[in-house]
Amino acid sequence: MDYVLKQHDILQRDEASIDFNDRGYHFGDGIYEVVRTYNGTPFALEEHLDRFYESAKKLDMDLAISRETLISLINQLISKNQLKTGIVYLQVTRGVQDRNHLYSREISPVLTGYVASLDRKHEVMQNGIDLWLTKDVRWLRCDIKTINLLGNIMAKREAADQDCHEAIMHRDGTVTEGSSSNLFLIKDETLYTHPATNLILNGITRQVVIKLAKQAGLNVVEEAFPIDVLAIADEAFITSTTMEITPVRSIKGDVDASIHVGPLTKKLQEAFNNLIS
Numbered sequence: 001m002d003y004v005l006k007q008h009d010i011l012q013r014d015e016a017s018i019d020f021n022d023r024g025y026h027f028g029d030g031i032y033e034v035v036r037t038y039n040g041t042p043f044a045l046e047e048h049l050d051r052f053y054e055s056a057k058k059l060d061m062d063l064a065i066s067r068e069t070l071i072s073l074i075n076q077l078i079s080k081n082q083l084k085t086g087i088v089y090l091q092v093t094r095g096v097q098d099r100n101h102l103y104s105r106e107i108s109p110v111l112t113g114y115v116a117s118l119d120r121k122h123e124v125m126q127n128g129i130d131l132w133l134t135k136d137v138r139w140l141r142c143d144i145k146t147i148n149l150l151g152n153i154m155a156k157r158e159a160a161d162q163d164c165h166e167a168i169m170h171r172d173g174t175v176t177e178g179s180s181s182n183l184f185l186i187k188d189e190t191l192y193t194h195p196a197t198n199l200i201l202n203g204i205t206r207q208v209v210i211k212l213a214k215q216a217g218l219n220v221v222e223e224a225f226p227i228d229v230l231a232i233a234d235e236a237f238i239t240s241t242t243m244e245i246t247p248v249r250s251i252k253g254d255v256d257a258s259i260h261v262g263p264l265t266k267k268l269q270e271a272f273n274n275l276i277s
Contacts, residue, residue: 001081005090005113008069010076013114022110023103024093028148030110031055032091035074036241037115038276040084042074047204052090055144061094064109077115086117087242091147118242125269128249128261129166129238131183132159133227135254136169136176136199143198155179164252166238171199174224178238181246182206185225186235186264195222205239212271218264230255235262245269 006016023029033052036043049067056063063070074088095107138151156179159167167179177183177200184206185192191213196202213220230236236248236259245268247261 001083001115001117003077003080005073005077005111007111008065008073010073010080016112018110018112019096021096021098022093023095023097023107024091024110024147026099027101028146028150029059029103030091030093030147031059031061031145032089032147033145034241035088035090037078037083037086037088040078040082042078042088043276044204044208045071045074047207051145051202051204052092055146056092058141058144059094059146060105061092061109063092063111065111074113077113081115083115083117085119086115088115089113093147121243121246124165125244125246126261128247128259130164131166131168131178131238131248131251131253132162132164133168133170133175133230133251133253133255134158136171138169141198142176142200143196143202145201152179162252168230168238168251170227170254173226175227175230176200176224178240181238181240181243184209184237184239185229185233186262187229187233189264190219190221191264192221192223192225194224203239203241205241205244208272208275209239209245209268212268212275216267216271227255231257233257233259235259235265237265237268245272 003010004013004016033048035048090113093110095109097107155167168183169176182203194200210220230251238246247265248259251257
């Protein structure tokens with residue numbers, strides 16, 4: 001895709017540059033969002049922007065751009081790149097400042113963004129994926145969608161090294177979430193997932209699925225659960241912007257479990273497909 005977003009401008013990619021003293025580069029001092037597009041239309045954009053502005057507030061960061069202007073720029077970026085099915089990536093760092101752990105409130109935030117084509121992952125959404133269960137070593141503000149993701153990427157690498165698609169993490173034996181996804185279990189037609197506390201990111205697709213599940217008459221329980229219940233789940237799936245609703249077929253690592261791709265997962269997938277069609 002040839003065009004990117006820098007501050008309030010849509011530029012050719014080779015015209016855009018980032019300062020070496022950007023705090024995002026030095027400290028990972030910034031936030032981001034990934035928005036799915038279907039047929040050129042951003043999905044759940046309002047919810048993504050709610051979280052974007054909320055993350056900025058939690059980090060004492062002023063985005064210095066109105067919601068209306070940001071929506072306009074996102075749509076321009078999609079149109080300029082003629083994006084159909086794909087993603088929009090948005091990022092704001094605190095700004096440019098000589099390297100110093102103490103940030104200044106006088107610097108201006110730096111907004112960037114780009115788009116990428118990304119097809120829906122039909123095969124894994126049908127057949128399921130393998131998860132690797134490992135310790136959650138991240139900081140305690142996982143509710144903020146910060147660009148500082150070292151704990152997540154190390155867990156993702158560990159899972160890939162074990163031939164698994166995704167890492168699922170736990171703190172002292174309590175399951176939290178995936179390295180880039182939220183986890184749901186189904187037992188006796190009840191849907192279980194970790195509550196939206198500081199220990200997980202409240203995924204937008206997670207929120208959508210909870211609404212769809214309630215509309216379908218499923219009992220939804222948002223509570224933390226121990227790792228040993230993973231082995232007795234009737235069904236399990238992960239959710240994320242790019243993976244949508246993807247069933248789990250096995251869990252390896254600190255727990256060993258085989259899980260069938262079940263009817264309630266498929267029912268939720270169908271409801272999600274109807275929502276985006």
